[in-house]
Amino acid sequence: MKTGTDRVKRGMAEMQKGGVIMDVVNAEQAKIAEEAGAVAVMALERVPSDIRAAGGVARMADPRIVEEVMNAVSIPVMAKARIGHIVEARVLEAMGVDYIDESEVLTPADEEFHLNKKEYTVPFVCGCRDLGEAARRIGEGASMLRTKGEPGTGNIVEAVRHIRKVNAQVRKVVGMNEDELMTEAKLLGAPYEVLLEIKRLGRLPVVNFAAGGVATPADAALMMQLGADGVFVGSGIFKSENPAKYARAIVEATTHFQDYELIAELSKGLGTPMKGIEISSLAPEARMQERGW
Amino acid sequence: MIKIGVLGLQGAVREHARSIEESGAEAVVIKQKEQLAEVDGLILPGGESTTMRRLIDKYDFMDELKVFARQGKPMFGTCAGLILLAKKIVGYDESHIGVMDVVVERNSFGRQRESFEAELDIAGVAEDFTAVFIRAPHIVEAGENVEILSKHNGRIVAARDGRFLGCSFHPELTDDNRFTQYFINMVKEAKETQPV
Numbered sequence: 001m002k003t004g005t006d007r008v009k010r011g012m013a014e015m016q017k018g019g020v021i022m023d024v025v026n027a028e029q030a031k032i033a034e035e036a037g038a039v040a041v042m043a044l045e046r047v048p049s050d051i052r053a054a055g056g057v058a059r060m061a062d063p064r065i066v067e068e069v070m071n072a073v074s075i076p077v078m079a080k081a082r083i084g085h086i087v088e089a090r091v092l093e094a095m096g097v098d099y100i101d102e103s104e105v106l107t108p109a110d111e112e113f114h115l116n117k118k119e120y121t122v123p124f125v126c127g128c129r130d131l132g133e134a135a136r137r138i139g140e141g142a143s144m145l146r147t148k149g150e151p152g153t154g155n156i157v158e159a160v161r162h163i164r165k166v167n168a169q170v171r172k173v174v175g176m177n178e179d180e181l182m183t184e185a186k187l188l189g190a191p192y193e194v195l196l197e198i199k200r201l202g203r204l205p206v207v208n209f210a211a212g213g214v215a216t217p218a219d220a221a222l223m224m225q226l227g228a229d230g231v232f233v234g235s236g237i238f239k240s241e242n243p244a245k246y247a248r249a250i251v252e253a254t255t256h257f258q259d260y261e262l263i264a265e266l267s268k269g270l271g272t273p274m275k276g277i278e279i280s281s282l283a284p285e286a287r288m289q290e291r292g293w
Numbered sequence: 294m295i296k297i298g299v300l301g302l303q304g305a306v307r308e309h310a311r312s313i314e315e316s317g318a319e320a321v322v323i324k325q326k327e328q329l330a331e332v333d334g335l336i337l338p339g340g341e342s343t344t345m346r347r348l349i350d351k352y353d354f355m356d357e358l359k360v361f362a363r364q365g366k367p368m369f370g371t372c373a374g375l376i377l378l379a380k381k382i383v384g385y386d387e388s389h390i391g392v393m394d395v396v397v398e399r400n401s402f403g404r405q406r407e408s409f410e411a412e413l414d415i416a417g418v419a420e421d422f423t424a425v426f427i428r429a430p431h432i433v434e435a436g437e438n439v440e441i442l443s444k445h446n447g448r449i450v451a452a453r454d455g456r457f458l459g460c461s462f463h464p465e466l467t468d469d470n471r472f473t474q475y476f477i478n479m480v481k482e483a484k485e486t487q488p489v
Contacts, residue, residue, distance in 0.1 A: 001411040008408045011305075011427050011466045015339050015373070018303040037347035039303065039340070075341055076405060076428065098405035098428070121406045255302055255348055256324070 004121035006143070012076070012099065012123055013144035013207040016040060016230055020220065020251050021209065023047050023234040026065065027072035029243070036247035040076040040099070042232070043069035048105050048152030049235035049274065052286070058106045060088040063095060070096065078125070083292060084110025093122040099144070101125045104291035105151045105234075112293065117141030127211070129162045129289060131169035135190030135198075138206060145204065147228070148289040149212015152235050154276030156213045156222065158289060163210055163226045173198050212289065215273045217253030217263055224257035241271030295480055298323040298332035302348040304340020304373060308465035312473040318480075326357040334367040334480035337374025337390075339427070339463050342399070345373060346389055355390070362392040367456040367483050369476045375459035376430055383433060393457040394436030401431045401448075413462075415443040415451055419471045424450070424462035431461050456483055 002008075019039030024030045030041045045061040046054065060081050070077045076098035081088035083102055088109070092100050102115055104127050117124040118141030127148035128134035134145050147166065149159030169188070173195050176184060181199065185192040197205045210223035211232035220231045231254055233247075240246040249266040256262050284290070299309045301322035310320035313336070321332050329335070335358075337345075349355050362368060368390075370378040376397055377389040383398040402408070408427045414420045424445075432449035435441055443451035443460075451460040451472075458479065464472040 001409050003407065003409045005410055007425050007466055008410055008427060011425050011463060012405055012408065014305045014308065014466065015341065015427060015463075017305065017307070017340070018301075019341065019344055034343060035347075037344045039344050074399065075343055093406065096404045096406060123405065251344070251347070252351065 009123035009143035010206050013125070016076075016144075016209075017207055018255060019230045020247075020254050021078065021230065021232045022237055022247060023232075024069060024238070027068045029238055030069045030072045030077075032244050033237070033247055034073045034075050036244060037251040038075060038247065039230070040078055041069060041073060042078045042080065042101065042234075043097075044080060047235040047238060048288070049154070049239060050152075051105060052152040060085070060092065060106070063091065066092070066095060066097060080106055081115075082106040083108040084113050084115060086115060089115055089120065093120055097122060099123050099125055102142075103127065104148060104288045108291050114140050114293070117143075125209075127289070127292060128166060130165045130188070131173070132188035132190045133292065134166055134204065134208070135188065135194040138194050138204075139191035142206065144207050144209070146209040146211040146232055148292070149210070149214075150279055150282070151212045151288050152277075153213050153279065153282070154215040154236060154239075154274040155279055156215065156219045157279060159210050159213045159223060160226065162212075162289075163208075163223060163228055166204075166208065167227045170198060170204060174202050214250075215276060217249045217267050217270075220250045221253045221257035221263055224254055230254065235274055239274035246270055246273075294319050295334070295477060295484065296321055296332045297477065297480060298329065298335045300335065300337050300345070300374075303344050304338045305463065305465050306338055309336050309338050309371075309473075312465050312470050313477070316470045316474045316477050318477050326352060326354050329357050329361050332366075333484050334369070334476065335361060336476070337368065337370040337377050338465065339372035339374065342373035342376040342389075345377065349377075349389070358390050359392070362390060362457070365456060365483060365487065367458065367476065367479045368392070369458040371460055371463055371465065372427065372429055375432075375461060378457055378459050393454045393459055394439050395432045395449075395452060395454065395459065396434040397430045398433050399430050400428050402426055402429050404428065411445055413443050413445060413450065415472065416440070417442065418475045419469070422464075422469060422471065423467050424460075424464070425466045426450075426462045429461040432459070
């Protein structure tokens with residue numbers, strides 16, 4: 001009997017496919033998310049848009065919040081650790097969190113190295129903007145990916161850019177001859193073995209969700225249509241006027257992402273979504289997607 | 294050709310479809326209840342049972358799934374799918390489809406860090422089957438007509454109740470299609486004995 005194998009860690013993410021993972025900051029929100037049909041919740045101290053507004057250093061959530069959320073729901077609970085923060089990750093693992101997000105939404109603890117995720121029993125999800133970044137994270141042991149987008153903006157444009165980029169680069173690798181892969185690995189800054197695996201499978205070896213800017217049911221369905229395996233919704237739900245209704249609508253739009261009549265129906269009268277930020281108005285240092293190496 | 298549906302609301306749908314196709318049957322991903330009429334058997338995949346139940350209710354799938362079971366068409370539930378099939382779930386007042394005579398307990402091996410893989414002896418399938426358990430349920434009690442196919446550390450992890458097959462683990466996550474083949478054979482037998 002073996003725990004923490006690649007199959008067990010990656011398999012956990014496979015079970016989340018087609019679903020929505022929601023950011024929550026307390027037990028009450030976690031219950032609303034579970035009731036709405038979320039496949040997992042991300043326990044946080046603050047949602048990304050509040051992290052953005054608060055400024056300063058963003059760290060792992062208070063373990064009491066994580067524990068409260070774990071006790072409130074039966075679906076899996078994820079939590080965020082700072083990039084490269086070995087101890088935050090080990091603390092979350094010790095608490096029995098089901099998945100750790102090594103996340104650029106928090107202030108990085110290490111500006112050079114990510115965690116060696118192979119050493120952990122708990123699986124990790126990491127952000128990516130292109131195939132090089134995706135493959136480096138897989139090489140370090142990430143069991144699930146998500147596009148970075150631009151968290152806490154309610155603006156889908158960066159998530160669209162990232163999923164298109166990753167998928168176009170995957171298609172290119174799959175179409176290449178094996179003797180071209182080493183140079184491609186050099187150009188992308190990607191581990192060669194990961195590219196070989198992508199070519200053999202015809203797709204990424206791990207599940208890839210969309211994240212960072214999903215604000216409406218139509219946004220969620222758009223990401224599914226562009227080839228995401230599921231979506232993370234951060235600030236979008238609990239910053240809207242009617243979170244329970246909003247959460248249900250996003251779950252249904254994700255499942256039936258090609259049923260436009262249904263999406264029209266469930267988008268009616270949802271109230272005001274979060275306000276949103278135009279990306280060009282963000283100072284370069286305020287762009288969370290630039291964090292990670 | 295035998296047609297096997299995979300309930301495609303959420304979860305490991307693609308993997309089951311691959312395993313069915315590799316075993317020589319046709320796979321149909323079921324997103325609308327009307328599609329159930331097209332298939333000879335149905336796999337309820339792993340995923341989040343709470344989420345699947347919500348989507349089943351939302352799209353009025355439940356009655357159609359119960360009709361499907363009454364018609365004598367075989368059903369196979371893996372992990373979350375086993376929870377959907379079970380007659381009773383520990384700690385809950387109501388079952389879901391509730392057609393397989395077993396009592397199951399959710400997340401009974403612990404959280405994700407306790408998830409594991411192990412070699413199993415599955416009666417009539419294989420003596421060396423690598424099974425991947427992820428936040429898995431197990432069968433606490435099985436009715437008298439239920440055939441217990443496999444146990445792990447004394448817990449029932451695979452069983453058959455007539456035309457209903459269920460397991461705690463994820464056969465779709467490995468390249469070993471022998472358990473899927475076993476189910477396809479059940480579907481073939483049911484189809485042959487079905488009055489036309």
